[in-house]
Amino acid sequence: MNTAIIYALSDPRTHEIRYVGLTRNLRLRLNQHRCAKCDNVHLRSWILSLRYAGMDFIVNILEIPMLQVADESERRWISRFRELGISLLNIAEGGEGAFRMSPETRRRLSDNKKQYYSRPDCTPSFFAKLNASRKGIPLSEEHRRRVSEGVRLAMTPEVRAKMGATRKGKLPYQMTKQTRDKISESLKLYFYKKSLSKENPALTQQSR
Numbered sequence: 001m002n003t004a005i006i007y008a009l010s011d012p013r014t015h016e017i018r019y020v021g022l023t024r025n026l027r028l029r030l031n032q033h034r035c036a037k038c039d040n041v042h043l044r045s046w047i048l049s050l051r052y053a054g055m056d057f058i059v060n061i062l063e064i065p066m067l068q069v070a071d072e073s074e075r076r077w078i079s080r081f082r083e084l085g086i087s088l089l090n091i092a093e094g095g096e097g098a099f100r101m102s103p104e105t106r107r108r109l110s111d112n113k114k115q116y117y118s119r120p121d122c123t124p125s126f127f128a129k130l131n132a133s134r135k136g137i138p139l140s141e142e143h144r145r146r147v148s149e150g151v152r153l154a155m156t157p158e159v160r161a162k163m164g165a166t167r168k169g170k171l172p173y174q175m176t177k178q179t180r181d182k183i184s185e186s187l188k189l190y191f192y193k194k195s196l197s198k199e200n201p202a203l204t205q206q207s208r
Contacts, residue, residue, distance in 0.1 A: 003179065004070035006077055009033065010058040012050070017081060019043055019089045020062070022074040030059060035131065041112040043089045051130065064179075 005026045009019040023029035034056070036044045050057055065073040075093055082088060091109065116122065 002067050002176070003064050004067055005061060006063040006065065006070070006074050008060045008062055008077075008081075010060060011046070012055050012058055013053075015058075017060075017086050017088070018046060018057075020074065020078050020081065022070055024067075026059075026061075033057070039109050039113060040089065040091050041109075041116050042091075044116075046089060048130075051133075 004022055004024050006020065006022050007026060007029075008017045009021070010017045021029065021033075032038070033043075033047060034051075036047050036051075038044055047057065062077055063073055078088060078090055078093055
């Protein structure tokens with residue numbers, strides 16, 4: 001599909017949006033985030049702090065634009081959140097800036113990376129133990145509930161209203177027929193299962 005995904009990562013402890021990203025493969029990109037594979041030192045430190053606490057970031061899909069306008073859309077979301085006073089960990093302003101950084105930004109990234117990896121505890125065995133500690137650990141019902149609650153709290157009516165105001169007069173992105181069909185089938189399956197759970201609650205318990 002000729003579409004991209006613009007997503008936001010929020011802190012489950014404060015329900016604050018910390019990062020806005022753009023990708024074509026959300027699952028792969030989130031796995032990269034969870035492995036702290038990025039040059040953004042501040043983003044990596046935040047993700048590692050969540051892992052130390054046994055927590056995971058909250059993911060919220062903001063938009064699924066066409067590739068031709070994806071860069072512009074990401075820049076618009078980042079600018080929008082910063083105008084609302086949200087302190088993002090994004091280094092660049094989004095879009096092409098994520099790949100075409102200024103010499104000053106590149107130098108700052110390089111210095112931060114050197115400083116991070118010069119720490120005495122930053123050894124290969126440290127990262128190996130960190131990765132091993134999270135493998136095979138299922139998310140508890142309480143954690144799932146907090147993630148769901150975080151998504152709801154992050155997108156308040158005020159934030160939604162301001163986002164909607166910035167979109168007035170702009171053409172929405174166009175989804176392909178294949179994408180529309182997939183969304184339609186997913187919604188039908190969701191409401192079908194929901195109707196079954198109301199008619200037979202025991203069936204829902206068995207499926208878990």
